Amino acid sequence: MVDQAVPSATLMDVARLAGVSLATASRSLNGSTRQVGEDLRRRVVLAAVELNYTANAQAQAMARGRTDVVGLLVHDIADPYFSSIAAGVMRAAEDHGLLVTMASTLRRPESELDYVAALRGQRARAVVLAGSRVDDPEMLRRLGSELASFEATGGRAVMISQKKLPVDTVLLENRAGAKALAESLVGLGHRRFAVLSGPRDLLTSRDRLAGFQSGLAAAGGELDPRNVLQDSFTRDGGLSAMTRLLDQGTDATCVFAANDVMAVGAMAALRQQGIGLPGRIAVAGFDDILTLRDITPGLTTVRLPLEEVGAAAIDLVLQPRGDRPRVRRVKGQVVLRDSTPPLT
Amino acid sequence: MVDQAVPSATLMDVARLAGVSLATASRSLNGSTRQVGEDLRRRVVLAAVELNYTANAQAQAMARGRTDVVGLLVHDIADPYFSSIAAGVMRAAEDHGLLVTMASTLRRPESELDYVAALRGQRARAVVLAGSRVDDPEMLRRLGSELASFEATGGRAVMISQKKLPVDTVLLENRAGAKALAESLVGLGHRRFAVLSGPRDLLTSRDRLAGFQSGLAAAGGELDPRNVLQDSFTRDGGLSAMTRLLDQGTDATCVFAANDVMAVGAMAALRQQGIGLPGRIAVAGFDDILTLRDITPGLTTVRLPLEEVGAAAIDLVLQPRGDRPRVRRVKGQVVLRDSTPPLT
DNA sequence: AATCGCCAGGAATGCGCATTCCCTCATCGT
DNA sequence: ACGATGAGGGAATGCGCATTCCTGGCGATT
Incomplete structure (x- = not known):
């Protein structure tokens, strides 16, 4: 029936x-x-x-002129980096009686624009953009304009780790973290490095590379430009980049992958080529993804408190709007593990 | 300004x-x-x-009497099992112009009830409950009643892997998968097993245990009840259970952890005790979490197409309501890797 | 040529609620 | 004893939109 x-x-x-x-x-x-x-x-x-x-929440929203919805845009919720941030956002949102509407942009800038517009239609209280990779000036202009519209109608916008637009931002100290990592690795005895970097238009990846380079410069490591390979910010990207590095031949004793997931791919590539771990080539990552804390050998990385990042974003949303965009900085912390044994 | x-x-x-x-x-x-x-x-x-x-989406919703929002409730979005399902839900939702509102219940049944009520207030088109662990008869009654209210007002409810309530369901074949896994493991030569199971009130975990037992019974493996340990469905739970198993002493040659995350914890415990991998004790998991595909040794597990599960849930939501709850079954597939080498 | 039917456009209604404005009545002060 | 005051209750309004109902014009039919 x-x-x-x-x-x-x-x-x-x-x-x-x-x-x-x-x-x-x-x-x-x-x-x-x-x-x-x-x-x-x-x-x-x-x-x-x-x-x-x-x-009826819709009717209440209309009568009151506001809602309790915040939007969260991530590249890919299946990526542990983003799911950790999302967990932080959702926890903080619950504490404040907010409902979280989430979408994966799958790294398409247009999709990001569409969703911000949709959230404006929802009259969402706020939108949190995690890992926006908009870089193209034209797209950046459109996103800025869309966010301005969003804020003009009373909404709040927060970006995570992207400080190119004049909105509140939670800034991950990718540069400082990568610099500290480089210095630690030099401290272990390494001199010749390689970097598996993400796409050139991903600010996060660029910052990590730049920080790493400055750390090497400060501590006395070398990074031959030929040893900097770019690929997608995923496990497969790491695998592919590492394979190319090995194919072209390298004298690096230590490889820095721009995030943990790429590092895992790199380790897989080393194994495929019969190179043991830990062994001839040390590997380091970035993020300290929880799910990857137990891989073997333990992955040297920079720990980022990703859940706190999400919570900080919600916190910014709840602050009264200031006269200027606020920036909240979140530090990383170098964690040395077995994937980068001291070079004897 | x-x-x-x-x-x-x-x-x-x-x-x-x-x-x-x-x-x-x-x-x-x-x-x-x-x-x-x-x-x-x-x-x-x-x-x-x-x-x-x-x-204004609110106004449209009120005038039309319906919304384009679907709610998704998961235990913990940071858990890769749920984030994979969420990815599938979000992908399918986007294809159909639906917005996904998500919440982590953090395994609290009350929280689940609250969110279903909130989604009823939102007049959401549908609610998808992933991994509800409601088991207590009283809570189950209340949840059933809440879902009935939800559906009475025109919403749709879909449960993932929980067939205790008369609503549309995407059923993961946990039993069949675990049974097949057990048979494969016996095929590798193992006879004496241990199981690291999840909480007793988690149906998913119970089904996997039951399926594994039936597989052993069919293929000729042994499972001493003393070798069945329960703990939380997390990495730490796996670590703790495995540690207890080793402490109490065991003659099992193969340990089945009820999910991959627990299996990783179990492997960490083995290493802590100086037991190499692969080695004296084989380890198998369940889910085939993407992020864990590269751990060493490769983890034998049962692959579940989790993204498809999420998509199937949205698909059910979009079907016209039938006269009886529909059930969509999703199979698992045994994947043998190095964590369970053949017993010679 | 008169009538019918059809179609594009506009006025009006209602969705469900918060809130403003108005009214009544009890209480208090002088 | 009588007006001032304030609290508590209800009627009415409007939020922004989809939709129904209504109207006038135009072509077609007999």
Whole structure:
């Protein structure tokens, strides 16, 4: 038997059952500035329970002129980097009674634009852009314009790790972290390095490369430009880049992959070529992804408190809007493990 | 300078600018059943662009009586099992113009109830419950009642891998997969097994244990009840359970962890105790988490097409409601890797 | 040529709620 | 004793949109 959709009880139904006016019912259930007599109030609450009443959030949103929805845009939720950030966002959102609407842009800038527009349509309280890779000036202009529209209507925008647009930002110290990592690796005795970097248009990846280079410069390591390979920011990208590096021949004793996932791919490539780990070539990553903490050998990396990053984004959203964009910085911490044994 | 929130353009503004009525503007932008003259239509579209108009989704939802939002409830989005499912849900949702609102219940049944209620308030088109662990009869009754309310108002509910409630379900063949895995492991020569199982109230975990037992029974393996340990469904749970197993002493040659994440914890425990891998004790998991495909030694497991599971859930949501709950079954596939070498 | 039917456009209605405005009545001060 | 005050209740309004109903014009039919 197909149940017909029965429109659910409205506030009007509750008011009628309680024998009060709509206004009184509304005030009883939401606690407005106005007082409601205790007896009436109780009758209303009972009626609401009786009817299994749940306020229509759309109608409330329209009447109030605001919603409790925040949008979260990530490249790919299946990527542990983003799912960790998302976990932080969702935890913080729950603490503040916010609902999170999420979408994977699958690294397509147009998709990002579309979703911001959709969230504007939803009159979302805020939008959090994690890992936006918009870089092309034209797209950047369009995104900036779209975000400006979003903010003009009262919404808040927060970017994670992308400081090219004048909006609130949670900045991961990719440069500083990569620099510290480079210095640590030189400290272990390495001199000749290679880097498996992400796509050139990904700011995160570029910063990590730049930081690593500056760390080498400071500590006395070498990075032959031929030893800098680019590929996608994924396991397969790491595998492919490492394979190319080995094919072209290299004298590097240590490879820095721009994130942990690429590092795992690189390790897979080394194994495929019969190069043991830890062994002739040390490998380091970035992020310290939780799920990868137990791989063998333990991966040297830079720990980023990704859940905190997500929480910080929500925190920024809840701050009153300032006169200038705020920036919240989050530090990374070098974690040395067995994938980079000291060079004897 | 703090920009004041400027209410965004309404359809009325667009109509006025185009010099047409509200009705014509609405019909022009949404393509209703009614036709609009080409010239007027064009004027409206131009006006909309000019004003940077975006329809207020709340108002549309109220006028239409439905939304394009689907809710997704997971235990923990940072868990790769759930983030893979979420990726599938989001991909399929995008294909159909749906927006996904997501929440982590952090394994609290009350939280699950609260979110379903919140989604009812949102008048969401559907709610997808991934890995609900509600088991306690009272909670199950309340959840069933909440879902019934949800469906009574026209929403759809889909559960993933939980067939205790009369709603549409995507059923992972945990039993069959675990059974096949057990048979394969016996085929490798193992006879004495141990199982690191998840919490007793988690159906997924129970099914995997039951399936594994039936596979052993069929193929001739032994599972001493003392060798069945329970712990949380996480890496730490696997570590802890494996440690306890080793502490109490065991003659098992193969350990089945109820999911990959626990298996990783178990492998960490073995290493902590100085037991090499692959070596005296073989380890198998379940899920074939993408991020863990490259661990060493390669983890024998049962591959579950988790993204397809998410997509299947959205697919069910979009089917016209049937007279009885539908069940869509998804098979697993045994993948033998180096963590379970043949026993010589 | 008169009538019918059809179609594009506009006015009006209602979705469900918060809130403003208005009214009543009890309480208090002088 | 009587006006001032304020609290609590209800009627009415509007949020932004889709949609129904209505109207006028135009071509087709007899």
